[in-house]
Amino acid sequence: MALPGPSTMFLLLPFDSLIVNLLGISLTVLFTLLLVFIIVPAIFGVSFGIRKLYMKTLLKIFAWATLRMERGAKERNHQLYKPYTNGIIAKDPTSLEEEIKEIRRSGSSKALDNTPEFELSDIFYFCRKGMETIMDDEVTKRFSAEELESWNLLSRTNYNFQYISLRLTILWGLGVLIRIALAFTGISLLVVGTTVVGYLPNGRFKEFLSKHVHLMCYRICVRALTAIITYHDRKNRPRNGGICVANHTSPIDVIILASDGYYAMVGQVHGGLMGVIQRAMVKACPHVWFERSEVKDRHLVAKRLTEHVQDKSKLPILIFPEGTCINNTSVMMFKKGSFEIGATVYPVAIKYDPQFGDAFWNSSKYGMVTYLLRMMTSWAIVCSVWYLPPMTREADEDAVQFANRVKSAIARQGGLVDLLWDGGLKREKVKDAFKEEQQKLYSKMIVGNHEDRSRS
């Protein structure tokens, strides 16, 4: 009894240490790979083109999976394609005036009398318009995630999911683990790095270091999200003393822009992890963080921004004037505050390719953490960034017109629909000013002529 004891122990020991050894080696290999292929290039801003390769591979995988499913569906005699539409009704583009004139013309007994008056028929136009909006309205459509015409193996963007193969799922799981590890590295490096730089005395060296620390951490985060970004027209990048204005789809926009340039951030002070990050960042270089109470005071906000912009040594401000996340098919009304300041505006258009991962953040549905997890469990985030030539406010324009001009330029470049609607509608109700416009138009048509008649 005694002899097998120690011998079994001897047998166990090398086996155990073998596993430990293997584990140790594989971890080291993994970290070295990570370091060489991801972190070091991030620091120096070089890319091995691995992500582009990854993207091409993904496309091939999607195509293969689609073929496989089509074959499978044919075997089972299932209907694979389902009718889909982006909007269910055809809205009549005729205006209020045209339509009412047409109705009256078609039925009026006094057909030769051209002066419009109120008639029972006028209610038609409004009734039908009302029905159309109830069936399908522009604004609510913009706020739900864009339905994809193709699909991408994820249940989120397509409402259906099929389990294709074990290997694919493992590959995906591995990707997620790597990304989470990178995200940790990125964020902790940012906090630690900026705090350390903050202790240095003010001067050129400090600025240089802080820029590079920021840049490095953003680049690591970009790789954590496996974001494949194509930058266009980099010669138009924002310069000091300017304001960079972009359309807003998700919080990731910040990381995407900031990894290709140096910006000063503007935003509300948050609690929790975001607050820690914000406090650390502001030690290294001047960002503009507002307390919650200050945000309401527009003059205070404008004053601080103007001060920042006038100091030429400070970095350009990054602002998202829409105020909320839109689902990346359109550009909503730009709030005029940032356009009143009078600095040069550098517009930037960001457009995500929805095929690889839907970046839209519906903040009334998902919290920040849930959203970030979704981002990291997508296959990849593919987007394009266009730097548009700088614009300044002309003498005869007011802030609102300037804002609209910038907005149209961004919408045109990114292939997004230019909507007049206010992004804040997602949560609030329509401002009364808009309500009145259409009613005014109709009543002008009727009363104007009625008054003419009664006067004569």
Added chain:
Amino acid sequence: MGAAQSASEEIRELVGKTGFSSDQIEQLRRRFKQLSGDQPTIRKEHFNNVPDLELNPIRSKIIRAFFDNRNLRKGPSGLADEINFEDFLTIMAYFQPIDITMDEEQVQLCRKEKLRFLFHMYDSDSDGRITLEEYRNVVEELLSGNPHIEKDSARSIADGAMMEAASVCMGQMEPDQVYEGITFDDFLKIWQGIDIETKMHVRFLNMETMALCH
């Protein structure tokens, strides 16, 4: 399998009752879910989620039409508190385009139904007549957005229009004859010859295909 079968049966029933195709019913069901916030019924408050509707001056009348028992074919008067998906489709059906394959009699029937829907919008107290008060009410609402219009102008417009309607319906009136209000038959008379069918419908788009995986 059982659930899927009863769902398609339900759809077939709705197709028969309302005249929408099964694709359109699917789309409208999704819209219903969006409006109701995933609940089985819609109340008046749910229509506040349609921002475009705020622009419409007769918004309250349109929303009221959805809950009107006469439109829902549930009674001669009164308002329902909430409507389910079938009721929603019933109201939407008033705005279906006229089928060109229908014969003359069916076309007339459709037309009458659509005009009845409009009549109910004017006749808010369900007494079968559009009185001067009710007419004034509609005109005021239509002109409500403009702060420059006096209430009197709106009134005089309504009065003038009512007089014209009276002359169409009753011909020459005796000096002491009072015009009670526009009945539904008078309403139909006013609209004779006017092609409202093409103005009172909403066109559905052709569907494109998308990959589905089950």
